[in-house]
Amino acid sequence: MTEQNFIIESKDVHLYYGKKEALKGVSLDFMPKEITALIGPSGCGKSTYLRTLNRMNDLIPDVTVTGTIKLNGKDIYSPKMDTVALRKEVGMVFQQPNPFPFSIYDNVAYGLNISGMKDKQKMDEIVEKSLRRAAVWDDVKDKLNKSALSLSGGQQQRVCIARVLAVEPEVILLDEPTSALDPISSAKIESMLVELKERYTIVIVTHNMQQASRISDKTAFFLQGDLIEMGQTRKIFTNPKEQATEDYISGRFG
Amino acid sequence: MQSSIEERLTKKSKKAKLETFGKSLSFICIAFIVLVVISILYFVASKGIATFTQNGVSIGSFLGGTDWNPSGKGADGQPLVGALPMITGSFLVTFLSAIVATPFAIGAAVFMTEISPKMGKKILQPVIELLVGIPSVVYGFIGLTVVVPAVRNVFGGSGFGILAGTFVLFVMILPTVTSMTIDALNTVPRHYREASLALGATRWQTVYKVVLRSAIPGILTAVVFGMARAFGEALAVQMVIGNAALMPGNLVSPASTLTSILTMGMGNTVMGSLQNNVLWSLALILLVMSLVFNIMTRLIGKKGAMK
Ligand SMILES: Nc1ncnc2c1ncn2[C@@H]1O[C@H](COP(=O)(O)OP(=O)(O)O)[C@@H](O)[C@H]1O
Ligand SMILES: [Mg+2]
Numbered sequence: 286m287t288e289q290n291f292i293i294e295s296k297d298v299h300l301y302y303g304k305k306e307a308l309k310g311v312s313l314d315f316m317p318k319e320i321t322a323l324i325g326p327s328g329c330g331k332s333t334y335l336r337t338l339n340r341m342n343d344l345i346p347d348v349t350v351t352g353t354i355k356l357n358g359k360d361i362y363s364p365k366m367d368t369v370a371l372r373k374e375v376g377m378v379f380q381q382p383n384p385f386p387f388s389i390y391d392n393v394a395y396g397l398n399i400s401g402m403k404d405k406q407k408m409d410e411i412v413e414k415s416l417r418r419a420a421v422w423d424d425v426k427d428k429l430n431k432s433a434l435s436l437s438g439g440q441q442q443r444v445c446i447a448r449v450l451a452v453e454p455e456v457i458l459l460d461e462p463t464s465a466l467d468p469i470s471s472a473k474i475e476s477m478l479v480e481l482k483e484r485y486t487i488v489i490v491t492h493n494m495q496q497a498s499r500i501s502d503k504t505a506f507f508l509q510g511d512l513i514e515m516g517q518t519r520k521i522f523t524n525p526k527e528q529a530t531e532d533y534i535s536g537r538f539g
Numbered sequence: 540m541q542s543s544i545e546e547r548l549t550k551k552s553k554k555a556k557l558e559t560f561g562k563s564l565s566f567i568c569i570a571f572i573v574l575v576v577i578s579i580l581y582f583v584a585s586k587g588i589a590t591f592t593q594n595g596v597s598i599g600s601f602l603g604g605t606d607w608n609p610s611g612k613g614a615d616g617q618p619l620v621g622a623l624p625m626i627t628g629s630f631l632v633t634f635l636s637a638i639v640a641t642p643f644a645i646g647a648a649v650f651m652t653e654i655s656p657k658m659g660k661k662i663l664q665p666v667i668e669l670l671v672g673i674p675s676v677v678y679g680f681i682g683l684t685v686v687v688p689a690v691r692n693v694f695g696g697s698g699f700g701i702l703a704g705t706f707v708l709f710v711m712i713l714p715t716v717t718s719m720t721i722d723a724l725n726t727v728p729r730h731y732r733e734a735s736l737a738l739g740a741t742r743w744q745t746v747y748k749v750v751l752r753s754a755i756p757g758i759l760t761a762v763v764f765g766m767a768r769a770f771g772e773a774l775a776v777q778m779v780i781g782n783a784a785l786m787p788g789n790l791v792s793p794a795s796t797l798t799s800i801l802t803m804g805m806g807n808t809v810m811g812s813l814q815n816n817v818l819w820s821l822a823l824i825l826l827v828m829s830l831v832f833n834i835m836t837r838l839i840g841k842k843g844a845m846k
Contacts, residue, residue: 341737373739383730386753396738399748445734452738 292317292456292486293338298352300333300342307333309510310352315456315503320478320487322497322518325507326533331490334507335458338488339375340368356456373400376449378459382441384433384448389416389425392433392444396452411451419447420477439470443477450481457481459489463496475500494534498522506530580826587823590816596620601820607784607800609814620817622797624786626824629796631701631787632776633769636708640716641762645751648720653746670714679775682707687779694791699781702790707775712765719764723757724750760836767832771825773798797821 293315300308307330315321323331336342337350340361354361361371373396384392391398393412402408412429416422421443425436433444442462449457459478463471471493478487479500491497497504498518505515506529514527525531551559590596596618604621606613613619651659686706691698727750735745751758781793782803801821808815 339737341733344733344736369739369741371739372737377737379730379734379737381730383728383734385731385734385749395735395740395748399735399738399740399744448734448738 290317291315293354293356293488295337295354296352298334298337298350298354300330300337300351301349302345303347307510308337311507311510311512312352313505313512313515315486315488317455317486318482318484319502320482320489320500321503321505322501323488323490323505323507324492324494324497324533325513327492329507330510331507332460335377335460335488335490338456338458339372339377340366341372341377343368373452374454375456375458376452376454378442378446378449378457378462380461381465382438382445384436384441384444386432386434388430389433389436389444390429393447393451395448400452412447415447415451416444418450418477418481419443420473420480421447437470439466439473442466442470442474446474446477450485454485456486456488459487461490461492464492471496494522506533508533583819583822583826586816586819588820590620590813590820594618594813594816596813596817601817602626605786609804609808609817618813618817620813620820622817622821622824624784625795625797625800625821628701628704628780628787628794629770629798629828631790631794632704632708632780632796633766635701635705636712636769637716637762637766639705639709640713640765641758643713644716644720644761644765645758647717648724649746649751651721652724653742653750667714667718670710671718675711675772675775676778678707678711679778682775682779690791696791697781697793698791699779699793700789700791701780701787701794703779704776704794704796705790707779708769708772711772711775712768715768716761716765719761720754720758723754723761726757727753756839756842759839763832763835763839767829767836770828770832771798773802777802797825801825 291314295314296312298308298311298313299306311330311334313334323335325331333342337354338356338361342348342350350362356371356374360366385395387395390412393415394408397408397411413422413426416425421440424440425431425444428435433441436444442465446457446462463474466474475496478489481487489497489501501518503515504518504521506513506521506525506527508529514521514525514530516526521530522534525534590601591598600617601620601622603623604619605623606619606621607624608619611619647663651663682703686703687698689698690696690700690703690706694702731749731753732745735749736742740748776796777799780795780799782795782799783793784795784800785793787794801818804814804818808818
């Protein structure tokens with residue numbers, strides 16, 4: 286049973302926005318401590334699928350999800366599932382850097398704060414460790430009490446990643462985290478993600494095919510709400526099974 | 540043909556003329572408004588200062604004195620124009636009503652923006668708009684017939700006083716403070732809420748630790764705005780506060796505010812007399828305070844914008 290190894294298993298996931306079917310039966314599994322890239326033309330349902338994994342779609346009115354998604358074997362859509370606990374296990378980084386209008390320190394400490402951590406010294410340690418792992422410690426160590434909004438976009442995004450790391454999730458979901466950033470900031474985030482892979486399972490939506498091929502172990506190609514193909518990144522990019530995948534990768538559409 | 544082009548280019552077009560006309564018109568209007576404001580400021584200031592320059596009252600005895608009887612004279616022969624009882628009264632009702640109104644306003648605003656926006660829009664919003672539109676004399680009348688007797692029954696005494704004034708002002712400023720607080724919460728970007736929930740915060744934690752915290756400048760502005768309104772309100776307060784120019788020893792004995800003494804005394808004094816001039820001095824305090832409130836909201840806004 287190789288299935289035992291998967292950290293997330295999703296089976297026949299359909300998602301409807303009202304009557305509109307945005308995911309048409311997606312079955313996709315994720316290996317722990319790997320980077321999986323979700324690619325596909327815009328509007329094909331990558332973000333929608335990503336958001337099913339931490340149930341952020343619950344926040345949108347009139348959304349229906351069917352099928353099963355399991356995290357470590359537990360059905361995350363079962364009525365017994367605590368979404369608050371789930372989201373501590375499955376963190377998320379958004380397309381637009383979205384730090385709170387607080388100090389850098391308070392941003393990173395937010396997750397600890399809401400979990401009721403009181404130990405200031407421990408908190409300091411975790412904040413520093415998270416900022417280091419997010420490769421932004423050197424940029425901000427002298428101004429932890431400054432507003433996070435005073436940072437550049439790339440620094441803000443890394444602080445947002447540190448904010449997620451501080452909660453110690455198992456899985457990190459990233460929705461086009463570098464699409465609003467300059468190439469240098471993007472490169473920093475890419476190499477940081479490759480390092481984070483040692484500890485975390487990473488699922489990243491990206492528009493940028495080079496990015497997917499540079500950093501990911503597996504790649505999944507979506508088209509109009511369907512998962513077309515999923516496999517080793519090298520295989521998908523050099524020798525895809527499906528014609529649609531090849532067309533997309535060679536830039537024939539999208 | 541050629542001449543007509545030349546003509547058209549050199550002569551002012553109809554549109555350009557219209558534009559000049561519009562510009563001059565709006566300039567005249569603005570100049571007029573500025574002139575009116577400056578004259579009012581000048582008028583109130585010159586009249587209000589006359590108490591000190593012409594009648595020789597010291598500023599200390601005006602701001603710090605506790606005896607108010609402008610037509611009489613004290614043992615030292617100085618006129619009794621101590622305004623401290625009214626200043627105290629005004630600040631007390633203002634702060635107390637703001638302190639009571641703020642939690643209610645925040646609660647209502649959280650309900651309307653975070654908990655049940657649909658019901659909020661359908662029911663609370665129209666109610667609030669209605670409340671804002673009710674004339675203050677109606678609030679005063681209700682205060683007189685409901686609040687004053689209620690205070691009398693619970694605390695004894697006449698029922699008139701700071702407490703009754705606070706209650707009436709609380710109801711009067713609540714809609715304004717609430718609707719401004721709602722605006723403040725609505726300007727907190729959606730993505731702050733999403734980020735917080737995605738980090739495993741509960742809805743309540745998100746409201747409390749992110750939404751309210753990010754909206755602090757806006758909420759403060761709302762409260763200061765309510766305070767400015769409370770400080771300047773005359774009619775309704777005058778109807779329930781008892782209008783005794785005494786230092787308020789407790790919250791349920793008759794007291795007075797700057798506005799209530801002003802409206803009471805206005806018709807009974809002769810222009811140019813000391814009795815009239817001190818009323819202008821009270822008006823000057825009101826004017827200065829409204830300026831202070833105004834500056835406060837601006838400073839808060841600026842500080843919020845910097846973050
Ligand atoms: N909140 C929503 N309400 C209704 N339809 C939505 C919503 N979000 C996304 N969609 C639709 O679902 C489809 C997939 O969107 P999305 O997951 O954002 O695609 P991608 O991230 O691949 O660009 C699109 O057709 C989009 O219009
Ligand atoms: Mg997307």
